[in-house]
Amino acid sequence: MPLLVVGSVAIDNVQTPSDRRDGLLGGSATHFSYAASFFTPVQLVSVVGGDWPPEHTELLRRRGIDVSGIQVVPGGKSFRWTGRYERNMNDRETLDIELDVFGRFEPSISPEFRRAKYAFLANAAPVTQLKALDQVPGCRLAVADTMELWIQTTHADLMTLFQRIDGLVINDSEAKMLADTENLVLAGHRVRAMGPKFVVIKKGEHGAMFFSEHETYVMPAFPTENVIDPTGAGDSFGGGMMGYLAQQDNFDPESLKTAMAYGILVASFNVEGFGLERMQTISREDIEDRMEAYRKMLSF
Amino acid sequence: MPLLVVGSVAIDNVQTPSDRRDGLLGGSATHFSYAASFFTPVQLVSVVGGDWPPEHTELLRRRGIDVSGIQVVPGGKSFRWTGRYERNMNDRETLDIELDVFGRFEPSISPEFRRAKYAFLANAAPVTQLKALDQVPGCRLAVADTMELWIQTTHADLMTLFQRIDGLVINDSEAKMLADTENLVLAGHRVRAMGPKFVVIKKGEHGAMFFSEHETYVMPAFPTENVIDPTGAGDSFGGGMMGYLAQQDNFDPESLKTAMAYGILVASFNVEGFGLERMQTISREDIEDRMEAYRKMLSF
Numbered sequence: 392m393p394l395l396v397v398g399s400v401a402i403d404n405v406q407t408p409s410d411r412r413d414g415l416l417g418g419s420a421t422h423f424s425y426a427a428s429f430f431t432p433v434q435l436v437s438v439v440g441g442d443w444p445p446e447h448t449e450l451l452r453r454r455g456i457d458v459s460g461i462q463v464v465p466g467g468k469s470f471r472w473t474g475r476y477e478r479n480m481n482d483r484e485t486l487d488i489e490l491d492v493f494g495r496f497e498p499s500i501s502p503e504f505r506r507a508k509y510a511f512l513a514n515a516a517p518v519t520q521l522k523a524l525d526q527v528p529g530c531r532l533a534v535a536d537t538m539e540l541w542i543q544t545t546h547a548d549l550m551t552l553f554q555r556i557d558g559l560v561i562n563d564s565e566a567k568m569l570a571d572t573e574n575l576v577l578a579g580h581r582v583r584a585m586g587p588k589f590v591v592i593k594k595g596e597h598g599a600m601f602f603s604e605h606e607t608y609v610m611p612a613f614p615t616e617n618v619i620d621p622t623g624a625g626d627s628f629g630g631g632m633m634g635y636l637a638q639q640d641n642f643d644p645e646s647l648k649t650a651m652a653y654g655i656l657v658a659s660f661n662v663e664g665f666g667l668e669r670m671q672t673i674s675r676e677d678i679e680d681r682m683e684a685y686r687k688m689l690s691f
Numbered sequence: 692m693p694l695l696v697v698g699s700v701a702i703d704n705v706q707t708p709s710d711r712r713d714g715l716l717g718g719s720a721t722h723f724s725y726a727a728s729f730f731t732p733v734q735l736v737s738v739v740g741g742d743w744p745p746e747h748t749e750l751l752r753r754r755g756i757d758v759s760g761i762q763v764v765p766g767g768k769s770f771r772w773t774g775r776y777e778r779n780m781n782d783r784e785t786l787d788i789e790l791d792v793f794g795r796f797e798p799s800i801s802p803e804f805r806r807a808k809y810a811f812l813a814n815a816a817p818v819t820q821l822k823a824l825d826q827v828p829g830c831r832l833a834v835a836d837t838m839e840l841w842i843q844t845t846h847a848d849l850m851t852l853f854q855r856i857d858g859l860v861i862n863d864s865e866a867k868m869l870a871d872t873e874n875l876v877l878a879g880h881r882v883r884a885m886g887p888k889f890v891v892i893k894k895g896e897h898g899a900m901f902f903s904e905h906e907t908y909v910m911p912a913f914p915t916e917n918v919i920d921p922t923g924a925g926d927s928f929g930g931g932m933m934g935y936l937a938q939q940d941n942f943d944p945e946s947l948k949t950a951m952a953y954g955i956l957v958a959s960f961n962v963e964g965f966g967l968e969r970m971q972t973i974s975r976e977d978i979e980d981r982m983e984a985y986r987k988m989l990s991f
Contacts, residue, residue: 478873481873573780573781574780574916574918575896575914576916577916580916594897596875597897597898597911598897598911600914607914608914608988609898609911609912609914610911610989611897611909611910611911612909614900614907614908614909615876616874616876616877616880618874645991648991649991651991652991686991688908688909689989689990690989690990691949691951691986
């Protein structure tokens with residue numbers, strides 16, 4: 392099944408304690424699309440300016456991602472983000488952010504993409520996410536991400552979105568903020584009570600938690616000592632998860648759990664290089680090899 | 692198989708954001724012993740002052756713990772700790788600490804206890820741990836805990852200890868400090884290279900990691916929203932782990948992994964009440980019920 396993703400593609404400048412890269416292909420929808428492309432056909436809806444390097448689009452196209460939904464605003468500037476990671480490779484500081492064309496993003500979804508049964512609304516203003524959702528009325532599984540900015544500035548819009556999505560994927564700090572508790576288990580239950588049928592809390596190096604009406608569980612991250620750049624780890628988690636569900640065309644509890652595992656494993660590759668560097672070196676077989684090790688790790 | 696533990700029993704005063712308890716039965720060896728007692732006979736070696744409440748010893752005795760190794764220093768004062776937890780229930784501040792008799796602790800192990808094949812050296816000065824270890828030459832599995840104080844002040848002694856123990860159980864922050872890295876996977880490998888045959892890194896609400904020559908794995912914590920008092924969680928983890936190994940009289944890789952799971956589950960009960968309050972309400976059957984849920988959680 393094709394998987395629709397609506398969100399940002401961007402140009403990232405990333406600094407880590409030991410290295411840096413400028414002009415990387417980044418953005419939530421980029422990392423999501425690339426990760427999902429190992430599992431299912433991906434339809435990407437986004438916006439860029441006239442300054443967008445065509446090789447970035449080409450890289451996504453070569454992965455088989457349908458990039459026809461990337462609108463180009465000729466006089467506009469593409470979304471740029473510059474960030475620096477702390478020594479713990481978890482905390483990061485945004486040094487510069489220029490939303491530009493993405494700040495005025497009005498998703499316009501083509502008739503073909505509107506038939507999507509699986510959709511992911513990557514991090515964007517809730518009103519933008521709702522506008523995208525309005526265009527895919529036949530969607531069977533709509534999952535969204537959000538961030539602290541929207542929790543703080545557009546809370547009412549977010550609550551409207553929560554009533555309409557099937558799943559929400561958020562960071563641990565965002566879940567704590569939304570639920571006003573430091574206990575992640577309690578936070579997961581409380582956020583689910585706000586509307587989504589299921590909630591996934593991403594814990595970075597500590598894995599992810601799942602909350603639905605009948606299930607609560609935690610899955611650890613795949614241990615890697617080779618953390619080069621965590622940018623996009625959460626988005627690639629979402630991509631692996633949604634990609635697997637779309638491929639299976641199934642989101643029963645068992646499929647959701649396996650999808651969580653795929654999300655975790657794809658994210659573990661994503662962090663092993665700057666931007667998409669490591670992801671470009673792997674195949675589905677590498678993901679399956681890691682899945683075998685992961686299953687072994689969790690059985691006793 | 693009997694399990695020997697050498698370490699502190701203490702009187703704890705604990706403050707959390709919503710409640711407090713004074714005069715709790717605490718101490719590393721206490722939480723360890725109580726947790727281990729669900730699995731195997733426990734022999735406890737410790738020291739208290741003349742002020743020690745006899746009902747504390749009685750509580751341990753009623754669990755079947757052999758308390759004959761608790762030395763009483765009539766004129767001395769028992770180890771007392773007062774601490775306050777932050778809102779996140781993870782960070783804590785020590786408001787007051789009085790080591791007293793435990794600061795001068797010279798473990799003297801009885802002829803019967805010296806035959807121990809399984810021993811745990813709870814958190815204490817490395818020289819004290821070494822003195823205990825000298826008295827159990829026939830021990831087949833010696834595992835130790837340590838803390839930041841000893842890493843910073845008695846590093847050479849700690850390295851001597853590491854050459855002589857089979858396993859080390861430490862917190863994530865301690866592992867990072869010892870290994871001088873923020874990456875826990877790298878930290879685990881580096882600490883193991885300092886001597887112990889295996890290293891367990893405790894991550895609190897995020898579970899625990901295991902490192903041996905041939906294996907690296909992570910196991911998540913059992914999700915509980917009912918975190919009342921985390922004091923002793925790490926020690927009860929150690930108790931559950933070592934208790935199971937001593938019960939099995941086996942520490943092959945498979946037993947070690949199952950033991951890790953038991954440690955995690957016993958710790959998940961320990962945090963659900965102040966001091967030993969919750970632990971006093973459970974049975975081995977409750978642990979097995981949680982084990983069944985945990986195995987289910989990790990299978991997909």
